[in-house]
């Protein structure tokens with residue numbers, strides 16, 4: 001007996017079978033949609049969990065407003081110069097018919113001009129500094145600002161989309177790579193909720209931090225400059241397919257959708273005239289070793305600090321005594337670096353402090369490098385001495401070179417100098433006015449702390465390294 005004859009003989013009640021099948025299909029649809037909702041709740045929850053983890057580690061800026069922020073789920077994102085639309089609403093993907101994608105034209109002369117600038121920058125990286133104190137530095141900034149963009153991709157390291165907010169990797173004419181951080185929140189303003197690690201990274205901070213380090217003669221952060229990129233004419237023609245998936249059309253605007261790990265939701269930037277502002281940071285063509293985890297961690301980084309403060313307390317100077325036992329801080333130069341970091345981190349309220357060393361046996365092998373200042377200048381109302389002054393307070397020491405440099409900025413001159421330096425940037429004003437007041441206030445506290453240290457010891461000679 002064949003299969004069909006068997007079925008015929010089973011005397012099936014067709015209406016009941018059909019009804020049962022229909023109900024089964026409905027049940028499956030219900031289960032799938034419930035699962036979807038649970039998944040999206042879990043996604044939200046996991047963002048909160050991540051954030052809560054950071055809160056536990058103390059990696060946040062404003063304890064008082066925490067509950068308010070969580071409750072309101074604030075998402076006021078309106079970059080200056082941008083039409084910015086919230087992530088809800090109609091949004092359509094970009095399709096080839098929406099925008100044509102002409103190939104960028106390469107002009108050999110232009111390519112050579114920029115290539116020579118990148119060669120100069122590369123040649124000047126040595127074991128003392130990433131760039132010299134010379135006027136050519138401004139030429140490199142200018143090139144980062146103006147060089148035609150030949151390729152745009154999402155910065156993806158080891159199959160992991162780097163970081164808490166999206167970063168682009170640009171290839172510029174002449175072959176230099178650069179990291180672009182797009183402006184997704186208000187330019188240069190403090191985080192409304194006061195949490196430095198919540199929300200997007202800030203390109204304004206990246207630019208201001210670099211200018212401040214340069215003023216202090218701390219030349220271990222790669223060049224950073226502001227740039228407005230035209231999504232339609234500069235980015236689309238050079239974008240990889242992966243990058244193109246981040247572009248959407250919304251209310252007739254061309255928009256960029258960025259991820260944000262510690263935000264209530266991702267959002268889109270729909271810049272006026274298609275011009276999206278951001279920071280461009282020179283990609284350091286060297287192998288880097290990151291100092292974040294034992295045995296060679298940055299001693300006063302957030303995680304280490306909170307673990308240690310919990311057990312020994314802020315005032316305990318024994319922490320300072322044990323630092324030379326942590327590799328590589330037995331080396332006096334690396335030990336001194338820690339106080340350069342402390343001064344800068346305190347001035348900029350830098351919650352995401354970390355550092356790298358060049359590890360490639362090139363002539364720059366061993367140089368300390370500081371990357372990623374997108375979360376500096378996030379609050380100007382307060383200073384958190386317990387957090388940021390600790391290295392200075394506990395060790396009472398500083399590199400002589402930095403101390404002498406700092407003395408040049410007495411009587412609120414540091415803020416004026418930073419303002420003047422930022423006037424050179426194409427995106428000036430970069431920071432809101434209150435940040436400058438904060439810098440002077442913090443500068444004075446640093447200098448007072450060193451004064452107290454000198455008084456308590458045998459004068460300045462005993463605290464300068």
Ligand SMILES: Nc1ncnc2c1ncn2[C@@H]1O[C@H](COP(=O)(O)OP(=O)(O)OP(=O)(O)O)[C@@H](O)[C@H]1O
Pocket residue numbers: 157162163164165166179201222281282283284285288290371372374
């Ligand atoms: N200018 C640069 N030159 C060389 N390598 C870089 C540069 N910028 C970033 N990188 C590499 O990319 C990695 C990730 O960059 P970055 O530290 O800015 O992001 P993140 O801290 O992971 O992200 P987020 O700040 O969003 O959490 C760095 O650890 C470093 O290896």
Ligand SMILES: [Mn+2]
Pocket residue numbers: 163201352372374
């Ligand atoms: Mn970062």
